[in-house]
Amino acid sequence: xxxxxxxxxxxxxxxxxxxxxxxxxxxxxxxxxxxxxxxxxxxxxxxxxxxxxxxxxxxxxxxxxxxxxxxxxxxxxxxxxxxxxxxxxxxxxxxxxxxxxxxxxxxxxxxxxxxxxxxxxxxxxxxxxxxxxxxxxxxxxxxxxxxxxxxxxxxxxxxxxxxxxxxxxxxxxxxxxxxxxxxxxxxxxxxxxxxxxxxxxxxxxxxxxxxxxxxxxxxxxxxxxxxxxxxxxxxxxxxxxxxxxxxxxxxxxxxxxxxxxxxxxxxxxxxxxxxxxxxxxxxxxxxxxxxxxxxxxxxxxxxxxxxxxxxxxxxxxxxxxxxxxxxxxxxxxxxxxxxxxxxxxxxxxxxxxxxxxxxxxxxxxxxxxxxxxxxxxxxxxxxxxxxxxxxxxxxxxxxxxxxxxxxxxxxxxxxxxxxxxxxxxxxxxxxxxxxxxxxxxxxxxxxxxxxxxxxxxxxxxxxxxxxxxxxxxxxxxxxxxxxxxxxxxxxxxxxxxxxxxxxxxxxxxxxxxxxxxxxxxxxxxxxxxxxxxxxxxxxxx
Amino acid sequence: xxxxxxxxxxxxxxxxxxxxxxxxxxxxxxxxxxxxxxxxxxxxxxxxxxxxxxxxxxxxxxxxxxxxxxxxxxxxxxxxxxxxxxxxxxxxxxxxxxxxxxxxxxxxxxxxxxxxxxxxxxxxxxxxxxxxxxxxxxxxxxxxxxxxxxxxxxxxxxxxxxxxxxxxxxxxxxxxxxxxxxxxxxxxxxxxxxxxxxxxxxxxxxxxxxxxxxxxxxxxxxxxxxxxxxxxxxxxxxxxxxxxxxxxxxxxxxxxxxxxxxxxxxxxxxxxxxxxxxxxxxxxxxxxxxxxxxxxxxxxxxxxxxxxx
Numbered sequence: 063x064x065x066x067x068x069x070x071x072x073x074x075x076x077x078x079x080x081x082x083x084x085x086x087x088x089x090x091x092x093x094x095x096x097x098x099x100x101x102x103x104x105x106x107x108x109x110x111x112x113x114x115x116x117x118x119x120x121x122x123x124x125x126x127x128x129x130x131x132x133x134x135x136x137x138x139x140x141x142x143x144x145x146x147x148x149x150x151x152x153x154x155x156x157x158x159x160x161x162x163x164x165x166x167x168x169x170x171x172x173x174x175x176x177x178x179x180x181x182x183x184x185x186x187x188x189x190x191x192x193x194x195x196x197x198x199x200x201x202x203x204x205x206x207x208x209x210x211x212x213x214x215x216x217x218x219x220x221x222x223x224x225x226x227x228x229x230x231x232x233x234x235x236x237x238x239x240x241x242x243x244x245x246x247x248x249x250x251x252x253x254x255x256x257x258x259x260x261x262x263x264x265x266x267x268x269x270x271x272x273x274x275x276x277x278x279x280x281x282x283x284x285x286x287x288x289x290x291x292x293x294x295x296x297x298x299x300x301x302x303x304x305x306x307x308x309x310x311x312x313x314x315x316x317x318x319x320x321x322x323x324x325x326x327x328x329x330x331x332x333x334x335x336x337x338x339x340x341x342x343x344x345x346x347x348x349x350x351x352x353x354x355x356x357x358x359x360x361x362x363x364x365x366x367x368x369x370x371x372x373x374x375x376x377x378x379x380x381x382x383x384x385x386x387x388x389x390x391x392x393x394x395x396x397x398x399x400x401x402x403x404x405x406x407x408x409x410x411x412x413x414x415x416x417x418x419x420x421x422x423x424x425x426x427x428x429x430x431x432x433x434x435x436x437x438x439x440x441x442x443x444x445x446x447x448x449x450x451x452x453x454x455x456x457x458x459x460x461x462x463x464x465x466x467x468x469x470x471x472x473x474x475x476x477x478x479x480x481x482x483x484x485x486x487x488x489x490x491x492x493x494x495x496x497x498x499x500x501x502x503x504x505x506x507x508x509x510x511x512x513x514x515x516x517x518x519x520x521x522x523x524x525x526x527x528x529x530x531x532x533x534x535x536x537x538x539x540x541x542x543x544x545x546x547x548x549x550x551x552x553x554x555x556x557x558x559x560x561x562x563x564x565x566x567x568x569x570x571x572x573x574x575x576x577x578x579x580x581x582x583x584x585x586x587x588x589x590x591x592x593x594x595x596x597x598x599x600x601x602x603x
Numbered sequence: 604x605x606x607x608x609x610x611x612x613x614x615x616x617x618x619x620x621x622x623x624x625x626x627x628x629x630x631x632x633x634x635x636x637x638x639x640x641x642x643x644x645x646x647x648x649x650x651x652x653x654x655x656x657x658x659x660x661x662x663x664x665x666x667x668x669x670x671x672x673x674x675x676x677x678x679x680x681x682x683x684x685x686x687x688x689x690x691x692x693x694x695x696x697x698x699x700x701x702x703x704x705x706x707x708x709x710x711x712x713x714x715x716x717x718x719x720x721x722x723x724x725x726x727x728x729x730x731x732x733x734x735x736x737x738x739x740x741x742x743x744x745x746x747x748x749x750x751x752x753x754x755x756x757x758x759x760x761x762x763x764x765x766x767x768x769x770x771x772x773x774x775x776x777x778x779x780x781x782x783x784x785x786x787x788x789x790x791x792x793x794x795x796x797x798x799x800x801x802x803x804x805x806x807x808x809x810x811x812x813x814x815x816x817x818x819x820x821x822x823x824x825x826x827x828x829x830x831x832x833x834x835x836x837x838x839x840x841x842x843x844x845x846x847x848x849x850x851x852x853x854x855x856x857x858x859x860x861x862x863x864x865x866x867x868x869x870x871x872x873x874x875x876x877x878x879x880x881x882x883x884x885x886x887x888x889x890x891x892x893x894x895x896x897x898x899x900x901x902x903x904x905x906x907x908x909x910x911x912x
Binding site: 084087104105106107109112114115188189190191192193194195196208209210264265266267269270286287288289290313315316317319320323324326327328329483484485486488489490492522523525 | 633634635636638639640641642643644645647648651652655681684685686687688693696697752755756759760763766767768769770771854855856857859860863864870871872
């Protein structure tokens with residue numbers, strides 16, 4: 063009988079304590095100054111050389127600090143991070159960074175130029191197989207080294223003094239500082255990694271909380287799989303006194319509906335995403351907390367230009383013109399985006415001219431029918447049934463059905479929809495086993511090149527079979543100029559050529575919709591890359 | 604009895620082995636691989652990754668290595684997606700959570716389902732029967748992904764102490780286990796009702812009644828033991844399914860249990876994790892069925908002679 067009593071007492075006791083404490087988690091954690099933030103999915107790794115997801119990046123940016131850090135006041139601007147100053151030559155392909163001598167790892171050891179060189183060598187090492195090694199390809203000979211074609215000594219990274227790092231790049235890179243904000247450019251504690259298995263050990267445990275050593279504003283405190291990951295202030299951090307909160311707890315909530323419910327139930331301070339179906343509800347429930355920010359991401363359809371009839375640019379343009387983007391964004395995505403006929407989202411001072419097109423939707427549809435007839439498919443007759451591939455996400459499926467109906471109505475053609483689970487979809491897309499594939503692309507860094515470079519002939523992420531020597535030349539010219547304005551013009555030229563031939567159908571530039579507690583959170587600003595420095599977020603009780 | 608046990612154990616081991624073998628080859632036949640990401644990996648990186656985890660070898664060699672590592676070192680392999688974590692660590696962290704929810708859920712299912720079924724059988728075709736079976740049918744028909752958010756929204760947000768979702772205090776287990784429990788209670792109620800009805804119409808029950816046994820005595824002493832047989836057969840596999848977690852309930856309540864892994868590991872093609880989970884689930888199902896078999900023998904004397912023969 064004893065155990066029954068024990069359970070009864072335990073249940074009753076916890077019920078009573080719970081009833082006594084009426085405060086929500088959001089209130090309790092706010093009193094302790096700890097930020098509760100929804101972080102989309104369980105992180106892949108806290109190792110900057112194994113992580114690839116946005117959710118990982120958010121955590122790593124609190125744990126490690128690169129040469130520069132993002133400004134909390136201006137999007138895209140950089141402030142000195144571990145480097146206190148830097149200079150570059152006239153052509154911007156040789157950069158020297160002077161590290162702050164007082165920068166320390168969380169175990170008290172100094173951060174040296176060697177820690178950076180060690181990190182870059184590790185990510186690029188052919189035996190390590192860094193998934194994101196391409197981010198370091200601007201370094202001279204980096205690509206060759208990662209393919210095992212040259213020695214590390216030939217790569218453009220030199221620790222010339224304990225606190226001086228020299229980076230030699232394969233071409234002029236005036237936008238290097240923005241690249242450096244990405245976690246692939248962060249240092250790792252060479253001494254700790256060596257202690258726990260060495261540079262090439264992919265199974266190394268150095269990123270576990272019990273072993274963690276970092277130079278960021280926080281250190282890894284605890285991690286429970288699929289539950290939470292928490293970070294606490296790093297007392298050795300360079301600007302430890304400037305920290306605005308006492309820690310962060312990241313919750314890996316994949317499901318946007320659950321996340322929104324948790325926010326409304328007082329379990330979070332900031333959410334990651336409000337799904338389209340809940341936008342109106344969330345906005346009505348919490349008008350002052352609801353946020354809709356531009357995001358450096360484009361939603362578009364890839365067309366497989368190696369297959370007929372999509373190898374005909376008139377057919378592609380007809381499909382393009384027949385889509386009513388206003389209706390799509392307003393009715394399906396419910397305002398979580400801005401309709402667009404260009405690819406690169408606005409930002410970083412870049413804008414591209416779309417090819418001249420009819421303005422009203424009726425005129426566009428008329429033009430679409432004319433082009434399709436010109437290509438030999440008047441009123442959609444004899445047009446083969448194409449397959450439109452999407453992921454199994456609800457929004458994507460509904461979007462595909464909408465566009466399917468638009469094409470049927472305007473052009474009289476029928477497409478079949480194939481909805482695949484994520485890995486099968488990705489596999490088919492990367493192997494070009496599709497006709498039309500719903501796609502999205504988000505920028506790694508705040509610069510148009512992260513979008514336009516996609517369309518280089520034979521590029522790994524092109525996946526459309528399209529290529530244009532003129533556009534390739536423009537992209538190469540952009541890589542080889544140190545002049546920022548000229549570089550922009552080359553990129554614009556490349557994108558305009560791509561938009562003229564349309565291997566893709568741009569649909570809209572997405573916007574992030576999320577909830578943020580106006581009562582508990584201060585100092586937050588929207589960021590195109592969703593990379594606002596979390597150490598600058600003030601948590602109020 | 605010992606013979607039966609040994610026979611069942613041998614059968615169980617064979618089932619688990621076949622299950623694991625089929626899984627091993629099936630997951631490798633799925634399109635894609637564990638290293639596919641948003642961005643296409645350069646060919647040489649993909650090759651290095653495959654070589655690093657031995658995925659460049661033929662499926663047969665991989666298969667033998669897999670069993671060798673398990674049997675000689677107890678190593679179930681690494682997670683291929685959350686690199687640095689071992690499959691055994693992931694299961695060891697998630698299983699206790701699902702086990703706790705499963706036990707609570709099963710408790711609720713038994714406490715609610717079996718009495719409901721007995722009452723319904725006793726009051727056959729009268730209003731308590733109709734009412735209870737209406738709710739049982741509702742519990743079977745309304746899917747968990749509807750019940751869970753409704754509980755979260757109504758009870759979770761308004762009843763003090765209860766949690767809309769998450770896993771940060773002990774009471775967070777209440778709503779997920781209630782959801783799991785009530786769904787299973789619905790099945791149990793219907794099975795118990797069916798089993799009891801069959802028993803109640805038999806001759807020995809009339810004899811018991813004629814001898815003056817009261818309702819309680821009739822139901823509990825005479826009818827229950829045989830009437831529970833269908834419910835008990837259901838309980839074993841249901842319990843194994845419950846303690847290995849439910850994807851829907853764990854997603855709706857943000858519970859860090861095993862159910863999430865079953866679906867995520869498959870969509871991520873995390874080969875070793877899928878195999879580890881299937882192995883774990885297989886062993887639990889076989890174990891639960893074994894316990895059910897033994898319980899049925901204990902409840903039904905006729906099986907004892909059959910088993911001996």
